[in-house]
Amino acid sequence: MSDAVQLPEWASLSGTADAAVPLFACALLIARDEYPALDAAHCDAVLESHARHLRIEVDTIGQTPLKMQAINRHLFEEIGYAGNHDTYYDPRNSYLNAVIERRLGNPILLAVVQMEVARRLGVVLDGISFPGHFLVRLPVGDGMLVMDPFNGGRPLDIEELRSRAAPHVDGGPPDDDTLARLLRPATPRMMLMRMLRNLHGTYAEAEDWARAVRCADRLLSLAPDAPDALRDRGLGYLALGHVTGAREDLGQYVVRYPDASDVDAVREQLVHIGRTRDRAH
Template sequence: MNDPWLSLQHAADHDISLLSAALLVAKDEYPGLACGDYEHRVDDYARRLTQQLPEDADETQRLSRLNSFLFEELGFAGDEHDYFDPRNSYLNEVLDRRLGNPISLAIVQITLAQRLSLPLEGVSFPGHFLVRMPLEGGIVVLDPFHRGRTLDLPELRRRARSELSAREIDDQRLATLLEPASHRAIVTRMLRNLRLGYVQNEAWDKALRCTDRIVTLDPFAVAEFRERGNLYLKLEHHRAARDDFRRYLALAPQAEDAEAVMNLLIASSAKAERLH
């Protein structure tokens, strides 16, 4: 039986469906999840939305109607009460509760935009994930966590300065920060957000699962081997931790934390492997 995660690893980026990949993330937590039912629900949203649009609607009108439909008519919103609730990263829960975090809401928004032939793209902006769409003469940047509102340049600069602890963000740096994210990077960021919530709750096994998926999706994400090694230590899987620390040091011998990771490797080597 083919492993869908390995299929994602080898897929070209444009062949990765954000909706399908996000539901695959959810299937780890909900093994019996009927992903097709949720894909059909989004298809139904797209049909309803298309029926509401005039045939001659331009891109700006279609984008405005999309936001109105998603955030006003359907009531999707950012979960400001419990931002790191894992349910905000599981797309089945997001679609059921109509609550999410910036990246999960962006995935719904981008998926619907694709159905309307709108070139909406994700942006791995510092802090909150955003979306952008090229328009004649520039781009429009939207915040899906706050009901898709448009962000102007001064606010984008303020956000970037705050997250990066920078005095000033010049035009070139801001343009770089607003570059579109690949689909692989978007799914990876979703998994990292999910892991952060599990780490905060000391759910080490689920945090490890997220890291396994990241490593499968992006085997060149070298720092993830260190992260996974640390999680293996939390679960007392010392042999697996040693393997990941060795791999990290082999791939990043000049890393700033190489000495600290070497010390972890030495310490884990002195401990007996956990019995199963």
């Protein structure tokens, strides 16, 4: 691996300040679980080549939105990064090395590519954990330009943002204050957690419990107080027959989160565990 990108250790991340969590390196760290031979230096070099191709052009452009327009044109039209509409839940859409290789991804991984290339060109983008699809934002004066990396980096106006949010918000289209909250920047930690939750959902749906447990475990490395990750790891352990791990995680869940909406169901699982013998692992 080159000195350009060093992957951190999982154990170090819980104590790292949100702003200091390295998004690009940690996205590769997630991918390395599935691709142990992952070449981080190669991934870094590919994105650097995208930036190098644009650098002279972008440096000659004065207005930041026009810089962003040039970046989007190169990434989404010339190189061909695109949202994978046909097989949206393909796990490869959530692994950065595969997205870079295939030029296909889900919204948040395409956002990582867009944000990282822009960063190397001096354009700072924020991610937005918007309901439904992940978005990115570029500060412009007193406002922001909101873009959809899953659909070619297309800018979204306020009415489209309201309509996209409406199915996910009680009471219909959000008012100004609610929409402003939905458009707040996501920290790198929040983005990585969303990636892992996406993967966990895909693997749990496929009943691939070993990978689902791995995702929940990595979530707990990033955020030890994430209730859903503790519960999901315990349920995954139970599906694998690892009764000791399931008992520990689910027991901790009911103690630490007694007001959770599903705590009674988890208690029932613990009763079931009491009647089950652990499998050898």
